[in-house]
Structures are given as C-alpha cells and as structure tokens.
Amino acid sequence: MLACTLALGACCQAPAETPAVVAHRGYWKCEGGAQNSISSLANAAAIKVWGSEFDVWMTADDTLVVNHDPKLHHIMLKDAKFADVKNLELDNGELISTVDQYLAKGLEFPEMQMVFEIKTYKDLSDTAYEARVVPAVVEAVKKYGLENRTTFIAFSLTLCEQIAKLMPENTVQYLNGDLSPKEVYEHGINGIDYHYSCFKKHPEWVKEAHDLGMSVNCWTVNSASDIKQMIALGVDQITTNEPTLAQKLISGKSCCSKKSCCK
Ligand code: MG
Numbered sequence: 001m002l003a004c005t006l007a008l009g010a011c012c013q014a015p016a017e018t019p020a021v022v023a024h025r026g027y028w029k030c031e032g033g034a035q036n037s038i039s040s041l042a043n044a045a046a047i048k049v050w051g052s053e054f055d056v057w058m059t060a061d062d063t064l065v066v067n068h069d070p071k072l073h074h075i076m077l078k079d080a081k082f083a084d085v086k087n088l089e090l091d092n093g094e095l096i097s098t099v100d101q102y103l104a105k106g107l108e109f110p111e112m113q114m115v116f117e118i119k120t121y122k123d124l125s126d127t128a129y130e131a132r133v134v135p136a137v138v139e140a141v142k143k144y145g146l147e148n149r150t151t152f153i154a155f156s157l158t159l160c161e162q163i164a165k166l167m168p169e170n171t172v173q174y175l176n177g178d179l180s181p182k183e184v185y186e187h188g189i190n191g192i193d194y195h196y197s198c199f200k201k202h203p204e205w206v207k208e209a210h211d212l213g214m215s216v217n218c219w220t221v222n223s224a225s226d227i228k229q230m231i232a233l234g235v236d237q238i239t240t241n242e243p244t245l246a247q248k249l250i251s252g253k254s255c256c257s258k259k260s261c262c263k
Contacts (some may be wrong), residue, residue, distance in 0.1 A: 007021055017055035019231055021246045022115050022221050022239040024070060027052070029241055034092035036066045038105050044112065049094070049243045051105075051113030051151065056099055056132045061086060064099035065142060070121055072096060078121060078129065090146070095157070099137075103144040110196045115118030118163070123176065134162045141167075153193050160189045171215050181209035181216075193217035200234055206233050224249060 027033070027042025027047055033040055033167050036054050044052035055068040070076055072088045080220045088096045096236045097105075106114050118137055135204035143148050151171045152163045157179075162240050163190065164172045173191035174184050177198040184192055192209055194216045199205060217237040221227050228237050 007164075016251055019235050020113075020215065020237045021243050021250065022051040022053050022113075022237050023047070023049045023243040024053050024239045026054060026240050027243055032092050033093060034090040036068055036097075037090050037092060037094045038097050038101065039092070039094060041102065041105055041109075044243070045109035046209050047113065047244055049247070050237065051115045053115035053117060053153070053239055054102060055117045055119050056133075056137065056176055057119050058129070058136060060228075062136060064133075064136055066097045066099060066102050068119075070119070099140050103140060103146055106146060107144060110149075113150070114146055116150050116152050117175075118152065118154045118156075118159055120156045120159060122153065124160040125156045127158070130156065130162065134159060134166065137165050138163070139242060146263070150189075151215075151217075157184075157187060157189075161187050164188050164190065173215060173217050175219075181205050181212055181214055184208075185212045185214060191215035191217065192240065193219060193237075195219055196221045196230055199230065199235065203233055222244070 023044035025035035026037065026045035028035045028040040030043060041052050051172060054066050056064050056066055056247060058064050058229050059078040059082045060079050063118050065077060065085065067077060075085055077085060087094060090096060118133060129244045141147055151173065153161050153173045153175055155175045157174060160172050160174045171191045172189050173193035175187050175193050177194040181192055191214050192215045199218055206216050216235045217239055218235050219239040221230050221240050224245060227238060227246050238246050
C-alpha cells in the first residue's frame with residue numbers, strides 16, 4: 001500500500017548530482033509498444049536511458065515471468081502453470097516473456113541497468129511465496145552474470161531484506177514509502193524508491209538517505225513540473241513513463257525522437 005499521500009510541499013533545495021533516468025516498464029509509449037515487453041527493453045536501450053524497469057511474478061510451477069499486473073487476460077500468474085500462460089499476448093501482440101528471455105535480451109545492452117521489480121500480491125509480504133521467488137530471482141540474475149548492473153526493487157520489506165542479504169553488493173530499493181530512510185537502513189536495505197508524492201511531503205528524506213549512503217529513486221514521475229521538482233530535490237534516479245522528456249529536462253537535449261527510437 002502506498003503510504004504517502006500527495007502533499008505539495010516546498011522544494012527549494014539546490015540541484016545535486018544529475019539524476020539518472022529509468023524507463024518505467026521499459027520504453028513503451030511509442031507505436032507498437034507494450035509495457036514490460038522485450039521490445040520495450042530494446043527501446044529503452046535505444047534512447048540510452050540509465051536503466052529499464054520491469055515487473056516479475058513467479059508462476060505456481062516456478063517460472064519467472066515479466067508482467068505488471070498479477071493477472072494477464074484474467075489468469076492469475078502466481079497461481080497458474082507456465083504452460084497455461086506462455087502464449088498470453090501483451091498489448092502489442094508480443095507474448096509474455098520469461099525472465100530468462102528478458103535477461104538474455106538485457107545482455108545485449110551492457111550500458112543499461114536492469115531495474116528488477118519483484119512483485120508480491122497486493123504489495124504484501126507473503127512468506128511462502130517469497131521463500132520461492134527470492135532464490136529464483138538471485139539464481140536468474142547470477143545465471144546471466146548481471147549482478148553488476150541489476151537494481152532490485154520491491155514493495156515487500158521482508159523481500160527487500162532477503163535480497164539485500166543475498167546480494168549485498170547490489171542496490172536494493174524499498175518501494176512502499178511508509179518508512180523513513182533511517183528505518184529502511186536499519187533493515188539492512190541500501191535504497192529507497194518512493195512515489196514522488198513522498199518526497200514532496202518529506203523532501204528531507206533525500207538528504208537523510210544520502211547521509212546514510214543510500215540511493216534514492218522515485219516513481220512514476222511523468223509531468224515536466226514533477227520531473228523538475230525531483231531534479232531539484234537531488235534524487236539519484238527518476239523512474240518515468242516519459243523518459244525522453246526527463247532526459248531533455250535533465251540534459252537540455254534528448255537523444256533522439258520517439259519515432260526514430262521506437263522499432
Ligand atoms: Mg514496477
């Protein structure tokens with residue numbers, strides 16, 4: 001559950017380091033695009049974002065698949081067998097991809113960070129599910145040698161704790177927005193990725209996190225005014241459905257037009 005409500009506060013801190021851009025569910029806001037598709041990952045790489053985010057579920061028979069919602073075409077992914085979901089189509093006609101397929105594609109883009117969200121149903125901790133999905137996620141990332149460029153994000157605090165213990169060199173960002181950076185840090189987690197309304201309500205959390213050596217990401221920041229506000233706050237990453245807009249606002253220029261970047 002998102003703990004922060006939208007509360008517009010003062011945002012007057014000087015810009016710090018230039019934030020990096022994360023394409024939320026890949027770069028899909030283009031002709032033929034679909035969230036969490038393999039093509040959205042390739043499109044994110046084509047526009048040279050720092051990272052591309054994607055959402056992962058595990059099927060009942062232990063296959064990791066990439067999709068945002070718990071259901072695809074009315075099938076609950078975590079309760080289904082992979083054979084019953086493997087031919088499900090995304091909005092653009094691509095089939096749902098496995099994490100194996102997604103990470104294999106990611107190997108083609110060595111400059112880009114893979115921002116790996118591990119989903120839990122209704123964003124709650126689920127001990128039995130987490131006991132299965134956590135080792136599978138770690139195994140998958142190691143299988144493809146992507147330890148050095150994977151950031152993990154999750155709403156479940158217990159899941160973040162487990163990943164942080166197993167992958168101590170990696171950035172793990174807690175998503176839920178209900179804890180201060182210090183409280184997250186005390187759980188052994190080295191990052192936060194909160195809805196931007198949390199930072200409008202608690203702009204001091206950016207410095208608090210940085211003083212603890214934590215990374216700060218924010219989601220899902222789509223308007224120019226909100227992107228500018230997060231830049232001014234000094235966050236490390238901005239996760240957005242409008243990555244080219246964010247790039248333009250950060251650097252003053254965009255890498256290329258949507259049309260030329262989207263295949
Ligand atoms: Mg996500």
